[in-house]
Amino acid sequence: MSAKIIKAEVFVTSPSRNFVTLRLTTDDGVIGIGDATLNGRELAVATYLQEHVAQLMVGRDSRNIEDTWQFLYRAAYWRRGPVTMAAIAAVDMALWDIKGKMAGMPVYQLLGGASRTGCRAYGHASGTDTESLFDSIRYEMELGYKSIRVQTSVPGIEKLYGVAAQSQSSGERYDFEPANRGDWPVEEDWDTRAYLRHIPTVFESVRNEFGPELPLLHDGHHRMTPREAAQLGKSLEPYDLYWLEDCTPAENQENLRYVRSQTTTPLAIGEVFNSVFDIKDLIQEQLIDYVRCASTHFGGISPLKKVMNFAEMYGIKSGFHGPTDVSPVGFAAQLHLGLSIHNYGLQEYMPHSDLTKQVFHESLSFEDGYLHPGDAPGLGVEFDPEAAEKFPYAQAYLPYNRLADGTVHNW
Numbered sequence: 001m002s003a004k005i006i007k008a009e010v011f012v013t014s015p016s017r018n019f020v021t022l023r024l025t026t027d028d029g030v031i032g033i034g035d036a037t038l039n040g041r042e043l044a045v046a047t048y049l050q051e052h053v054a055q056l057m058v059g060r061d062s063r064n065i066e067d068t069w070q071f072l073y074r075a076a077y078w079r080r081g082p083v084t085m086a087a088i089a090a091v092d093m094a095l096w097d098i099k100g101k102m103a104g105m106p107v108y109q110l111l112g113g114a115s116r117t118g119c120r121a122y123g124h125a126s127g128t129d130t131e132s133l134f135d136s137i138r139y140e141m142e143l144g145y146k147s148i149r150v151q152t153s154v155p156g157i158e159k160l161y162g163v164a165a166q167s168q169s170s171g172e173r174y175d176f177e178p179a180n181r182g183d184w185p186v187e188e189d190w191d192t193r194a195y196l197r198h199i200p201t202v203f204e205s206v207r208n209e210f211g212p213e214l215p216l217l218h219d220g221h222h223r224m225t226p227r228e229a230a231q232l233g234k235s236l237e238p239y240d241l242y243w244l245e246d247c248t249p250a251e252n253q254e255n256l257r258y259v260r261s262q263t264t265t266p267l268a269i270g271e272v273f274n275s276v277f278d279i280k281d282l283i284q285e286q287l288i289d290y291v292r293c294a295s296t297h298f299g300g301i302s303p304l305k306k307v308m309n310f311a312e313m314y315g316i317k318s319g320f321h322g323p324t325d326v327s328p329v330g331f332a333a334q335l336h337l338g339l340s341i342h343n344y345g346l347q348e349y350m351p352h353s354d355l356t357k358q359v360f361h362e363s364l365s366f367e368d369g370y371l372h373p374g375d376a377p378g379l380g381v382e383f384d385p386e387a388a389e390k391f392p393y394a395q396a397y398l399p400y401n402r403l404a405d406g407t408v409h410n411w
């Protein structure tokens with residue numbers, strides 16, 4: 001068995017939404033797949049892989065995962081960035097997939113074996129008013145979710161992130177896929193003061209209705225300044241959140257110092273990060289509680305495992321980003337990692353659409369609120385290129401925000 005890579009192919013497909021998939025084939029006929037999807041900028045990564053990486057893969061020993069990762073990261077000279085790191089992630093996942101298939105083991109066994117029987121997942125509830133929000137929470141609980149993210153409309157804001165009742169031209173649920181197909185992003189609006197006034201009243205009513213036990217989460221989507229984030233964190237303390245996500249932009253990691261000093265509400269951050277250097281200070285200074293990074297945007301399983309091992313020393317747990325733009329391949333990759341690490345926290349989970357499942361055949365299970373990646377060798381996801389061909393790429397953009405005076409704001 002020489003395990004040499006003889007073919008590297010890139011597939012772009014759009015079953016409900018766009019996905020970029022890398023497929024590596026070895027001379028022994030073993031196939032590995034990886035996720036390189038960067039929502040709204042998919043073709044940049046597809047081109048990076050096709051034009052700059054594919055030819056470097058041919059002839060390499062597929063068994064040398066760490067060496068290949070370091071080669072792609074360091075030999076490019078231009079390090080980091082979402083496009084580069086999504087491309088490297090796809091290679092890394094595909095190599096873990098191959099190694100698992102060669103060993104006849106699921107990837108989590110290669111990562112140290114299972115540390116738990118299943119990975120607890122959280123569902124997404126949202127509503128335009130209290131009644132529809134309560135209905136949505138009950139629905140998620142009936143599906144088995146034992147932790148719920150709560151997003152609602154805010155009086156004074158017309159179109160708002162994460163509220164499912166808003167329609168998309170694609171027909172997809174907004175919170176499942178906010179990227180809208182077309183050649184221009186949808187404009188939304190934002191008013192921080194209206195938001196800060198309204199959200200505590202929402203959590204008060206949810207706690208009154210559902211009691212103190214149910215773990216509740218909320219996503220601030222990078223829209224507040226550190227002081228505003230501190231205000232929200234403080235005002236939500238009586239409602240005992242499981243976490244407050246992306247309370248403020250974290251390109252400047254110092255932003256979290258002020259928030260942390262002002263509130264005990266647990267903080268989760270990292271879905272837009274693509275390197276350990278983006279989160280190093282946040283972990284080392286214990287400024288967050290949960291790592292939100294996703295395998296696909298963070299360079300794959302290998303670097304995410306390193307970060308979680310680093311975070312373990314500081315009592316910080318995982319909360320990997322898991323919307324539907326992380327493909328079933330990327331999702332499986334982080335599920336294998338989540339099952340194996342000691343400091344697992346919670347996994348965001350949105351089941352992929354039936355169309356997506358026609359292209360990607362998953363082996364994961366979701367029962368009674370817990371996910372398991374399954375015991376198929378490798379990542380446990382099969383990619384069907386013929387089915388993929390039926391769904392050609394369709395341009396789509398994530399929305400953007402403007403304030404009342406026309407200023408562009410964080411979406």
Ligand SMILES: [Mg+2]
Nearest residue numbers: 219245246271
């Ligand atoms: Mg988020």
